[in-house]
Amino acid sequence: xxxxxxxxxxxxxxxxxxxxxxxxxxxxxxxxxxxxxxxxxxxxxxxxxxxxxxxxxxxxxxxxxxxxxxxxxxxxxxxxxxxxxxxxxxxxxxxxxxxxxxxxxxxxxxxxxxxxxxxxxxxxxxxxxxxxxxxxxxxxxxxxxxxxxxxxxxxxxxxxxxxxxxxxxxxxxxxxxxxxxxxxxxxxxxxxxxxxxxxxxxxxxxxxxxxxxxxxxxxxxxxxxxxxxxxxxxxxxxxxxxxxxxxxxxxxxxxxxxxxxx
Amino acid sequence: xxxxxxxxxxxxxxxxxxxxxxxxxxxxxxxxxxxxxxxxxxxxxxxxxxxxxxxxxxxxxxxxxxxxxxxxxxxxxxxxxxxxxxxxxxxxxxxxxxxxxxxxxxxxxxxxxxxxxxxxxxxxxxxxxxxxxxxxxxxxxxxxxxxxxxxxxxxxxxxxxxxxxxxxxxxxxxxxxxxxxxxxxxxxxxxxxxxxxxxxxxxxxxxxxxxxxxxxxxxxxxxxxxxxxxxxxxxxxxxxxxxxxxxxxxxxxxxxxxxxxxxxxxxxxxxxxxxxxxxxxxxxxxxxxxxxxxxxxxxxxxxxxxxxxxxxxxxxxxxxxxxxxxxxxxxxxxxxxxxxxxxxxxxxxxxxxxxxxxxxxxxxxxxxxxxxx
Numbered sequence: 001x002x003x004x005x006x007x008x009x010x011x012x013x014x015x016x017x018x019x020x021x022x023x024x025x026x027x028x029x030x031x032x033x034x035x036x037x038x039x040x041x042x043x044x045x046x047x048x049x050x051x052x053x054x055x056x057x058x059x060x061x062x063x064x065x066x067x068x069x070x071x072x073x074x075x076x077x078x079x080x081x082x083x084x085x086x087x088x089x090x091x092x093x094x095x096x097x098x099x100x101x102x103x104x105x106x107x108x109x110x111x112x113x114x115x116x117x118x119x120x121x122x123x124x125x126x127x128x129x130x131x132x133x134x135x136x137x138x139x140x141x142x143x144x145x146x147x148x149x150x151x152x153x154x155x156x157x158x159x160x161x162x163x164x165x166x167x168x169x170x171x172x173x174x175x176x177x178x179x180x181x182x183x184x185x186x187x188x189x190x191x192x193x194x195x196x197x198x199x200x201x202x203x204x205x206x207x208x209x210x211x212x213x214x215x216x217x218x219x220x221x222x223x224x225x226x227x228x229x230x231x232x233x234x235x236x237x238x239x240x241x242x243x244x245x246x247x248x249x250x251x252x253x254x255x256x257x258x259x260x261x262x
Numbered sequence: 263x264x265x266x267x268x269x270x271x272x273x274x275x276x277x278x279x280x281x282x283x284x285x286x287x288x289x290x291x292x293x294x295x296x297x298x299x300x301x302x303x304x305x306x307x308x309x310x311x312x313x314x315x316x317x318x319x320x321x322x323x324x325x326x327x328x329x330x331x332x333x334x335x336x337x338x339x340x341x342x343x344x345x346x347x348x349x350x351x352x353x354x355x356x357x358x359x360x361x362x363x364x365x366x367x368x369x370x371x372x373x374x375x376x377x378x379x380x381x382x383x384x385x386x387x388x389x390x391x392x393x394x395x396x397x398x399x400x401x402x403x404x405x406x407x408x409x410x411x412x413x414x415x416x417x418x419x420x421x422x423x424x425x426x427x428x429x430x431x432x433x434x435x436x437x438x439x440x441x442x443x444x445x446x447x448x449x450x451x452x453x454x455x456x457x458x459x460x461x462x463x464x465x466x467x468x469x470x471x472x473x474x475x476x477x478x479x480x481x482x483x484x485x486x487x488x489x490x491x492x493x494x495x496x497x498x499x500x501x502x503x504x505x506x507x508x509x510x511x512x513x514x515x516x517x518x519x520x521x522x523x524x525x526x527x528x529x530x531x532x533x534x535x536x537x538x539x540x541x542x543x544x545x546x547x548x549x550x551x552x553x554x555x556x557x558x559x560x561x562x563x564x565x566x567x568x569x570x571x572x573x574x575x576x577x578x579x580x581x582x583x584x585x586x587x588x589x590x591x592x593x594x595x596x597x598x599x600x601x602x603x604x605x606x607x608x609x610x611x612x613x614x615x616x617x618x619x620x621x622x623x624x625x626x627x628x629x630x631x632x633x634x635x
Contacts, residue, residue: 077518093518095511096632097578106508107520109501119499148632 006069007032008170008201009054009085014063016049023049025225027063031170031201036192038212039205040245041222047205050222051174054203055087056080084169088176092159096148100140101129103147104162132161136191153184157191164195171195172203177211189215209242221245293572293580296623297587300570300616304594312601319466319476321601323483329593330486331541333586335560336567337486337493338537340585343568344497345530346510346577347396347403351388351410352564355538356545356557358414358421359385363543364552365425367438374442378543385539388414389532396531397524411561419554436550449547451478482544486586489537493582506530511578566613567592570620574628591616 007030016024024046031037041047052058053065056074065072067083074080080087094103105125112121129143136157138150147155156176163171173192177185192215196202206212212219219236221228221244228244236244308316315321335352342349362384366377392410396403419430426432439445451457454477460466461474468474497503505526508516517523538557546552569575570591571584592613599606 078520089518091515093512093515095508095515095578097511097574097628098507102504102507106504106516109504111501118501119495120501120504122499146631 005032007066008068009203010064010066011054012064012066014050014053014065015061016053016058017061023225024053024060027222027225027227029220029227029230031203033169033199033201034196035217036196036202036204036215038216038219039203039222040207040209040212040219040241042207042245044224045222046225047207047222048174049225051087051172051203051205054080054085054172056085084167085172086163086166086168086170087172088156088159088163088174090174090178092155094147094155094159097146099144100133100147100150100158101125101143104129104132104143104158104165108166128165132165133158136161136194137187151184152180153187156180156184156188160188160191160195164198164200168200170201170203172205174205175207176204177206177208185211207245209238209245213238213241293624293627294584294587295572295627296620297571297581297584297591300591300620301587301594304591304598308594308598308601311604312598316598316601323476323480325593325597326483326486326590327480327593328596329590330480330482331545332560332563332567332592333486333589334482334489334537334541334544335534335564336571336585336589337490337582338534339561339564340568340571340573340580340582341493341497341506342530342534343565343573343575344510344577344580345506345527346513347527347530348407348565349392349531349534350404350407350561350565351392351414352534352538353557353560353562354411354414354418355385355388355535356542356560357418357552357554358388359535359539359542360546360552360556361418361421361425361432363539364432364435364546365421368432368434369425371438374439374444374448377439378444378448381539381543382536385535386532389535390528392535393528393531397527415554418556422552422554431551431553433551435546435552439547445547446481448481448543450481452481452484454478482548485540485544486589489540490582490586497582502526502529507578509577563592563613566617566620569624570616572624572627574624575621579628579631588620 009031011027011029014024014027015022027046027050029037029039039047039050049058053060056077056079059073059075065074067085072083074083074085077087093106095106098106101122102125105120105128110121110124110128111118112124113119126143130140133140133143138154138157147158150158160171160173160176176188176192180188189211192202192204196215196217202215204212204216213233216233218230218232219241220230221241223245231241316325335356339349339352359381363377363381366372366380367374372380388410392403392407395401396406399406422430422432439449446452457466457474457476457478461468462472466474466476497506505516505521508519508521509523509526513523541560542552542556545556567588568580568585570588571581571586573580573584595612596609599609
């Protein structure tokens, strides 16, 4: 039904007011299959409000929200999930003391048997978890090991793999690389790339222009609740993007002062 | 020179060393490890110091009976603790359920089955009240159930005086329950025929007149075993079990993943109240009476047994089988000291010491499991 060019999610002139506070003041963006849209913005630009609105936590005050070609309103996170929009929040919704398998299937446990003998299909769950981890390139000795034993990057990947496995068409990643080291970051970015190539649309929220440039196809810059513009990858340089995001020249000046290290 | 050579030999099969560590980690990852170690330690201690009659069939039944009474509570408490909450009211609940059950039998003179049903309904109500206050107010369950520790104990005293006409003891349950087909499920010894047969074939110790010294397995021990197995199965193999771990591990993460947090906690509080009620029914029918001191301080012993069994005080980790073993450790020490020349009051010292060691041990295990450093 939906061709390759039909946007998975489209937002036009979205606004969101909290009482007298205008959090979003006219956001427009488009996410298509097989692409990573990077949402860039400094603190307070409205990134979190936008994510929460896309994920069904908040309802927009005005504007169009079009999913798969149809105008839609989400009244709860469940609605968004049912429409194939999955959000991986910064805290990942993972429990360190529980095994990878149990985390992977938390809230969506596979069952076998019936009546009083209905039970979790642990073997199936373990196999799926091992398979999915293998696809990412994380070689776990035992899917029953606690999530706490994984590195930050691995955890991020497990959270993404979980969303993908349970049928996400659009993946919203909330600053997936913000707390990670270099090696861990490249691991996550590699996986985001892999997810994109498998046909999903990814909304990648970050304030790190380098990370955005590494995987993004298009960049939408937010500032003070508005979209400043959307740029194709070839049409803008890293420095221009950085300046746009900072909303002025001060950063360029500072960067020059510091010898171009920002 | 030789040291260098040694080093080379050791470094090459690095992978195999990893695999060995992984087997050890698998073992260490079991929350019951502490309880198994404790049980082995205590067993060895009493094998060395106690009169050998402690480990005869009769001796084992002797320490398993109090272990079972505590253990039924501890298994319920362990599930709730894994779910991230405490119930300090279970000890008082034993007394209160005993009063309700006893009053139903003796004062209202209903049949045993109806009395048990009334006790169960009352347990569900208390469980719901406890859980709803904890969930709705967001207060720590520690403090909410501490209030119920006193409320239920007080209600028991008042109720006992009302039911018995001024005394703090209520009698006559055995007579009231006699003849009901349910009596054999909740009191007496099971497998008496088997034990008689074993005795007649000289397989177990018997009295000179030919009757076995142990006439059967006290039903409370069977209840204890069944409940521990059931709880373990629920915990490790069912969806609800996964939800218990999730709710205790991180409530917010669980909620985000679609786990019905409120329902899980409510059911867990009902389970602890039901466990207390079962202990009340078993002990009331066994003694034929109930009094205001029933279950006194059992809430703490149950939590200690659960902690010895590997439950973390912070929730999200633990085991029902661990609580089962922890309770046996308790029973062994409580009764075992009477088989030695050691003053029995060391029991309390042991209790505190064991708790301290277990908590420190669990802390290390938690760090190992989560890879914390």
